[in-house]
Amino acid sequence: xxxxxxxxxxxxxxxxxxxxxxxxxxxxxxxxxxxxxxxxxxxxxxxxxxxxxxxxxxxxxxxxxxxxxxxxxxxxxxxxxxxxxxxxxxxxxxxxxxxxxxxxxxxxxxxxxxxxx
Amino acid sequence: xxxxxxxxxxxxxxxxxxxxxxxxxxxxxxxxxxxxxxxxxxxxxxxxxxxxxxxxxxxxxxxxxxxxxxxxxxxxxxxxxxxxxxxxxxxxxxxxxxxxxxxxxxxxxxxxxxxxxxxxxxxxxxxxxxxxxxxxxxxxxxxxxxxxxxxxxxxxxxxxxxxxxxxxxxxxxxxxxxxxxxxxxxxxxxxxxxxxxxxxxxxxxxxxxxxxxxxxxxxxxxxxxxxxxxxxxxxxxxxxxxxxxxxxxxxxxxxxxxxxxxxxxxxxxxxxxxxxxxxxxxxxxxxxxxxxxxxxxxxxxxxxxxxxxxxxxxxxxxxxxxxxxxxxxxxxxxxxxxxxxxxxxxxxxxxxxxxxxxxxxxxxxxxxxxxxxxxxxxxxxxxxxxxxxxxxxxxxxxxxxxxxxxxxxxxxxxxxxxxxxxxxxxxxxxxxxxxxxxxxxxxxxxxxxxxxxxxxxxxxxxxxxxxxxxxxxxxxxxxxxxxxxxxxxxxxxxxxxxxxxxxxxxxxxxxxxxxxxxxxxxxx
Numbered sequence: 001x002x003x004x005x006x007x008x009x010x011x012x013x014x015x016x017x018x019x020x021x022x023x024x025x026x027x028x029x030x031x032x033x034x035x036x037x038x039x040x041x042x043x044x045x046x047x048x049x050x051x052x053x054x055x056x057x058x059x060x061x062x063x064x065x066x067x068x069x070x071x072x073x074x075x076x077x078x079x080x081x082x083x084x085x086x087x088x089x090x091x092x093x094x095x096x097x098x099x100x101x102x103x104x105x106x107x108x109x110x111x112x113x114x115x116x117x
Numbered sequence: 118x119x120x121x122x123x124x125x126x127x128x129x130x131x132x133x134x135x136x137x138x139x140x141x142x143x144x145x146x147x148x149x150x151x152x153x154x155x156x157x158x159x160x161x162x163x164x165x166x167x168x169x170x171x172x173x174x175x176x177x178x179x180x181x182x183x184x185x186x187x188x189x190x191x192x193x194x195x196x197x198x199x200x201x202x203x204x205x206x207x208x209x210x211x212x213x214x215x216x217x218x219x220x221x222x223x224x225x226x227x228x229x230x231x232x233x234x235x236x237x238x239x240x241x242x243x244x245x246x247x248x249x250x251x252x253x254x255x256x257x258x259x260x261x262x263x264x265x266x267x268x269x270x271x272x273x274x275x276x277x278x279x280x281x282x283x284x285x286x287x288x289x290x291x292x293x294x295x296x297x298x299x300x301x302x303x304x305x306x307x308x309x310x311x312x313x314x315x316x317x318x319x320x321x322x323x324x325x326x327x328x329x330x331x332x333x334x335x336x337x338x339x340x341x342x343x344x345x346x347x348x349x350x351x352x353x354x355x356x357x358x359x360x361x362x363x364x365x366x367x368x369x370x371x372x373x374x375x376x377x378x379x380x381x382x383x384x385x386x387x388x389x390x391x392x393x394x395x396x397x398x399x400x401x402x403x404x405x406x407x408x409x410x411x412x413x414x415x416x417x418x419x420x421x422x423x424x425x426x427x428x429x430x431x432x433x434x435x436x437x438x439x440x441x442x443x444x445x446x447x448x449x450x451x452x453x454x455x456x457x458x459x460x461x462x463x464x465x466x467x468x469x470x471x472x473x474x475x476x477x478x479x480x481x482x483x484x485x486x487x488x489x490x491x492x493x494x495x496x497x498x499x500x501x502x503x504x505x506x507x508x509x510x511x512x513x514x515x516x517x518x519x520x521x522x523x524x525x526x527x528x529x530x531x532x533x534x535x536x537x538x539x540x541x542x543x544x545x546x547x548x549x550x551x552x553x554x555x556x557x558x559x560x561x562x563x564x565x566x567x568x569x570x571x572x573x574x575x576x577x578x579x580x581x582x583x584x585x586x587x588x589x590x591x592x593x594x595x596x597x598x599x600x601x602x603x604x605x606x607x608x609x610x611x612x613x614x615x616x617x618x619x620x621x622x623x624x625x626x627x628x629x630x631x632x633x634x635x636x637x638x639x640x641x
Contacts, residue, residue: 017308024297024301030293033297037297037300037301037304040300040301040304041300041304044304044307044308044311047308047311048307048311051311051314051315072318074314074320075311075314078262078307078310078311078314081262081266082265082307085266085269085273085303086300088269088273089269089272089273089296089299089300089303092273092276092277092296093293093296093297093300096276096280096289096292096293096296097293099280099283099289100286100289100290100293103286103289104286112290113290114286114287114290115287115290115291115360115361115364115365
């Protein structure tokens with residue numbers, strides 16, 4: 001960890017978030033849209049995990065604990081919960097896309113669109 | 118009874134959750150027992166919510182700490198910060214809890230016959246109860262991360278319920294849009310939660326509210342939270358998904374979705390007034406809410422005027438009505454720094470009370486109107502208003518209930534919609550007269566378009582294709598009757614409602630200190 005600049009993970013998270021917003025706004029394919037949301041979820045998870053690092057703190061693992069204070073593992077717990085929730089969201093989205101494809105025969109959001117106005 | 122009330126915040130969340138997973142098991146044995154389980158659990162929860170709300174108004178804020186020796190012990194011995202999961206119910210939470218309890222019960226009763234012909238009913242009721250859990254969780258939690266978790270529970274089950282009737286293509290599209298918007302909003306909330314945790318090392322709303330500094334990062338977090346919740350409530354210009362999702366869902370679910378959007382509005386209020394209550398740049402954020410609120414009112418109603426699909430038409434009106442609430446509360450926020458205006462009797466407090474009162478009224482008449490729209494669909498098999506006509510001959514109850522809802526949404530005196538709108542008009546007039554004029558114009562357009570819809574659906578000669586039909590089943594009429602009874606009750610006793618529920622809710626927003634000191638203890 002010493003060799004990496006401290007804010008490197010945050011920059012990576014910001015880059016992922018920017019890519020995902022670009023995909024969500026500009027891509028018309030529904031599968032790509034879902035991939036965009038998956039990337040956005042990864043960006044947020046990376047951000048949360050990066051928050052869990054505190055300089056000088058020990059990892060909260062209770063075997064062979066070195067001297068010093070331990071980090072409170074809240075961000076890790078948040079990340080696990082967030083991953084589980086995102087699995088559910090992505091699975092639900094994919095089932096809906098399968099249904100949309102069955103009904104309309106297209107994954108293009110302009111062609112499969114029925115609701116207007 | 119006292120022990121029951123002490124435990125009620127967690128019971129209100131846990132009972133629907135438990136019932137949700139019992140539903141498929143009981144449903145395998147008997148359909149009647151399953152329906153009794155669903156309705157029974159919701160009735161019991163509604164009873165608990167009313168008891169809790171009464172207690173909150175009398176005895177003040179309820180704090181429930183999970184896993185503590187006594188529920189009121191928010192900070193464990195030896196700690197100086199709250200580390201456990203905390204539920205916190207104040208006047209505002211209790212107010213939203215009452216709305217959610219009544220509407221979810223009505224929606225469950227309505228569903229009994231509305232989805233009677235569909236397959237997979239066990240799963241429908243499981244999702245419905247999960248959505249109830251998510252809604253109550255959002256309203257009662259005192260923890261920013263649990264707000265996200267319950268938001269997602271409500272969104273996932275809501276999205277699945279919108280797409281429940283898989284044989285129609287449009288339901289899949291509406292459900293997909295809803296879940297995409299919810300996922301993005303949820304991730305934005307989580308991101309903001311991370312930003313706040315990074316600076317203050319806590320997720321507890323009361324603790325954060327006490328220590329928050331309003332740094333640049335906090336402002337970014339505030340913007341993310343407000344955009345996320347505004348997107349979920351369907352504020353213009355983030356409203357494009359809203360009519361698509363609302364118009365295709367089963368009508369009972371549409372009624373509940375209205376209240377989940379109110380729950381997101383509650384979360385936005387909680388963020389503005391409690392989390393950032395001590396540091397917020399109130400005039401700036403207040404003006405942002407006012408401007409977008411006016412835009413929401415006006416765009417919603419103008420889009421509604423030419424709609425032909427009955428549910429879509431009502432969805433646009435729902436957007437427009439949400440604008441009134443943003444306007445009322447936004448005016449209150451803009452003058453928050455002035456104690457003379459937000460104190461007892463000040464017009465800032467009255468504007469906020471008007472906005473909050475409008476939430477209650479909207480939560481009664483809008484699900485009622487969606488339910489009547491569902492009844493029209495049940496009878497005719499179409500949502501197209503141009504294909505309907507002369508339905509008043511056969512659907513007498515539905516017609517009467519539709520008229521009650523229409524008069525209420527258009528703000529015709531003496532119905533409840535009028536009492537909240539007049540409260541908003543009078544107080545907002547002191548702030549800026551133009552806003553009141555816009556409000557009245559929107560109200561007139563609302564009346565005009567509902568009259569047109571009434572004329573094309575109910576009036577005229579009986580059409581030959583609808584001659585053989587019968588009035589909708591009893592459970593649908595009972596559900597609509599519950600909401601209509603709510604409207605009549607509020608119409609008859611507006612000052613009682615305002616004094617006993619609306620003012621405590623508005624005061625809970627205006628002063629964040631009781632909410633903070635209930636968890637942290639009074640600062641020395």
